[in-house]
Amino acid sequence: MCGIFGIYPHKDAAHLACLGLYALQHRGEESSGIITRNGKKVQIHKALGLVSNVFDEKIIRSLRGELAVGHVRYSTTGSSNIKNTQPFYVKSKVGDVAIAHNGNLTNTLSLHRELENKGALFQTSMDSEIIAHLLAHSQNKDFKDAMIWSLSKLEGAYSLVLMLNDILIGARDAQGFRPLCLGKLDGAYVLASETCALDLIGAQYIRDIQPGEIIFIKKDRLESLKPFKETRHAFCIFEYIYFARPDSNIFEHNVYLTRKRLGAQLAGEFPVDADIVMPIPDSGTYAALGFAGASEIPFEFGMIRNHYIGRTFIQPSQGLRDFRVKVKLNPLRQALDGKRVIVIEDSIVRGTTSRIRIRTLRLAGAKEVHMRVSCPPLKFPCFYGIDFPTKKELVASRHDIAWIRDFIGVDSLEYLSLEGMLNSMPLAKENFCTACFDGRYPTSLPKGFSKEVLEKG
Numbered sequence: 001m002c003g004i005f006g007i008y009p010h011k012d013a014a015h016l017a018c019l020g021l022y023a024l025q026h027r028g029e030e031s032s033g034i035i036t037r038n039g040k041k042v043q044i045h046k047a048l049g050l051v052s053n054v055f056d057e058k059i060i061r062s063l064r065g066e067l068a069v070g071h072v073r074y075s076t077t078g079s080s081n082i083k084n085t086q087p088f089y090v091k092s093k094v095g096d097v098a099i100a101h102n103g104n105l106t107n108t109l110s111l112h113r114e115l116e117n118k119g120a121l122f123q124t125s126m127d128s129e130i131i132a133h134l135l136a137h138s139q140n141k142d143f144k145d146a147m148i149w150s151l152s153k154l155e156g157a158y159s160l161v162l163m164l165n166d167i168l169i170g171a172r173d174a175q176g177f178r179p180l181c182l183g184k185l186d187g188a189y190v191l192a193s194e195t196c197a198l199d200l201i202g203a204q205y206i207r208d209i210q211p212g213e214i215i216f217i218k219k220d221r222l223e224s225l226k227p228f229k230e231t232r233h234a235f236c237i238f239e240y241i242y243f244a245r246p247d248s249n250i251f252e253h254n255v256y257l258t259r260k261r262l263g264a265q266l267a268g269e270f271p272v273d274a275d276i277v278m279p280i281p282d283s284g285t286y287a288a289l290g291f292a293g294a295s296e297i298p299f300e301f302g303m304i305r306n307h308y309i310g311r312t313f314i315q316p317s318q319g320l321r322d323f324r325v326k327v328k329l330n331p332l333r334q335a336l337d338g339k340r341v342i343v344i345e346d347s348i349v350r351g352t353t354s355r356i357r358i359r360t361l362r363l364a365g366a367k368e369v370h371m372r373v374s375c376p377p378l379k380f381p382c383f384y385g386i387d388f389p390t391k392k393e394l395v396a397s398r399h400d401i402a403w404i405r406d407f408i409g410v411d412s413l414e415y416l417s418l419e420g421m422l423n424s425m426p427l428a429k430e431n432f433c434t435a436c437f438d439g440r441y442p443t444s445l446p447k448g449f450s451k452e453v454l455e456k457g
């Protein structure tokens, strides 16, 4: 859960990186950072907070140079502190290295140990730092070979935007868990997690960085390498369900249209007689549109969102989360009073947030509340960069649907089937990771997480 951005060569690189990060803010609200390179001089500004809090005009003007790398972060590995903000920068024997990383590695522990044995001193608890140490420990003189060797050591999920001296590099793991796209603006190349960042700066989308591809951008020259053995793709299906912005195309297809299809499929699988269909805004909105269209039940906004409150799902502490649920969505009595309501959720993680929301709908006069969820029950943790870390916290891994229905306090509850979810996708099902739903992990698990441990939770 991070957003990454890079641009080169452009005279307004820092400015455009800042705008790109604004567009990617939904991918991480904890910290924001930009690094630029001007000749041999590297400048960096990063801090805890939203892009709008971390950067102002003066700071952006001070970040000179035609090459910029940016990052917005939510901590899935490493604690939430200033040391762990990105881009991670280090001066090493290969030169200046700055890394913006999205995804989680699964072999962090063994690489950490291996590198420490070789004398590496770690400054942070981020797995992204491992990549910098690998580059520094590579025996290859050629930077491309050093990059290939370093990436060949990694397991798990990574989309990377990297500055290595005066070269901008983009890379995606061989299974392609996280998205990364390439665009062009005024002759400069742009790398971004999602196409919404290209749209905002007026860049033209060229293509996705392919799974297993590394691209090297030096001035206006782009070189692409695919040094790794082709393997089964494992695009994160949860990007389509919840995480990516609806106006983005990820994995080459539009998120908004996919969410509408999920909603229509859900209406077909679990119809219910009701007066209105309403979303839990904002991420449930598009599936709710699909549900309403397919079921011919009117769509209404039964809750109004306060846009000045951050996304609760990506707040790190439980105490804060409960408070924020209450202040974030205000039920609309005029739409709800006396009505039989179908509420569309994009997913249920812990169930506590849904429980509070349903209570507020009933207080606003809803006569019946039926919940439909546009993905199957989330039962397994994600090791590839989405924050539902332990089985214990996932309500569906410990309880059946009837229990969750009663806990949340709805009259009926149904989840989209795994098959229905996959059939709603714009790509064949073999392309996706669905491990959080079915426990079929596409990589070996991190040390300490055997299948048996997972089963026990």
Ligand code: SF4
Pocket: 177, 235, 236, 237, 238, 239, 381, 382, 383, 384, 385, 386, 433, 434, 435, 436, 437
């Ligand atoms: S486990 Fe789930 S959230 Fe994690 S990468 Fe796979 S589909 Fe995405």
